[in-house]
Amino acid sequence: MAIEYSARVSRIPVYPAAAGYALPEDVARLASNESPDPPLPQVIEAVTRVLGGVNRYPDPTNSKLRAALSDRFGVPASRIAIGNGSCDILLATGEALLEPGAELVYSWPSFSVYPQLEAASGATGIRVPLNDRHEHDLDAMATEITAATRLVIVCNPNNPSSTAIPLEDITAFLAKVPRHVAVLLDEAYCEFNVLDDPDASVELLKRHPNLVLLRTFSKIYGLCGLRVGYALCGDERFVTAVNQVRQPFFCSAAAQAAAIEALKHQDAVTERVERAIVARVEVEAGLNELGIVPAESQANFCWFDLPEDAVEADVVSGLAERGVLVRAGTALGREGALRVTYGTPQQNDRFLAALRGVLDL
Ligand SMILES: Cc1ncc(COP(=O)(O)O)c(C=O)c1O
Secondary structure, eight states: OOOOOOHHHHHSOOOOOOSOTTSOTTSEEOSSOOOSSOOOHHHHHHHHHHHTTTTSOOOTTOHHHHHHHHHHHOOOGGGEEEESSHHHHHHHHHHHHOOTTOEEEEEESOOTTHHHHHHHHTOEEEEEEOOTTSOOOHHHHHHTOOTTEEEEEEESSOTTTOOOOOHHHHHHHHHHSOTTSEEEEEOTTGGGOOSSOTTGGGGHHHHOTTEEEEEESSSTTOOTTTOOEEEEESOHHHHHHHHHTSOSOOSOHHHHHHHHHHHTOHHHHHHHHHHHHHHHHHHHHHHHHTTOOOOOOOSSEEEEEOOTTOOHHHHHHHHHHTTEEOEESGGGTOTTEEEEEOOOHHHHHHHHHHHHHHTTO
8 A cells, every 4th residue: 555645735836956967077057146256264163063953953033143134134033934945934935824725826927836835835827927028027926916915926037937017116016016925035046136135125115024035055155055045024023933834953054154154255146147247248148149049137047038939848958968967948938938047258268168069059
């Protein structure tokens, strides 16, 4: 007799993990929107220092990290949640807010974990298509809000489409959302966005207790292997709620130490953003030479439709054979598209050359 699993498990999609973890080191890993830069030496030192104390549990209140984030953003520590990656806070948000009969509104294609929130909770997910510029359609999202809506997720810049909407539009959208509906602004890539000051959204928390800004150390800070993210919240009750539904020690001592140290090096953040912007311009120019027009990226990756005669799976496998790993659009919600993370200049050139070869141009 086989084990019987809950109906919940049968509803939850299996995460479409990127391939290639067992491949050799010299592969260009452009599939997971990671930073191409290794951790800063000071971050490695900070992590090494705490390893001698790992016979003790980590601080379950994450007090030093929350204090550092509070200093950085001017948000009281009581309104800052920490997570084992920002995904942890995202899933806890679903646990804390959703249940059968409740509704969740988000755009599509967007981050592949959002559908898990409705599947895990039994709530109804309402997906609003991106517009033809691959951007969130906030007006259409606002019309989907009903008395049953508990949570609206806006991913800005959006994964996988790379586009961002101006803060002005988000501000106008928030004014339309009733106070009982939580708005989670997923800002995993906000540091790469040049449309607005990445920290300008923090001001909105003062006027909107129903707003949560979800951020991560995985992308610009390059710490995804350690798993640490945070949420700046309009109301401290939200922090208590997401903590209630999780195990107490969700963020390791190494992750907390690394994040605290990484925050001290904003000069490195600026340099990384500048390099990503150069990569954005160069990759876009290279794609244009192949007759491809990507969406307007405000992130550390690009998103584009392949030429009509190209078969997505063949392109992805052809690139992999040439040592370049990218994400196929079908797994992310759009058949015939590719999402490609910007890497080092050498990796970007390798990707463009490989794509030219695969498309036989
Ligand atoms: C839009 C978005 N949000 C959240 C995450 C989660 O990142 P992490 O759990 O590593 O903080 C990702 C990761 O790719 C993402 O693309």
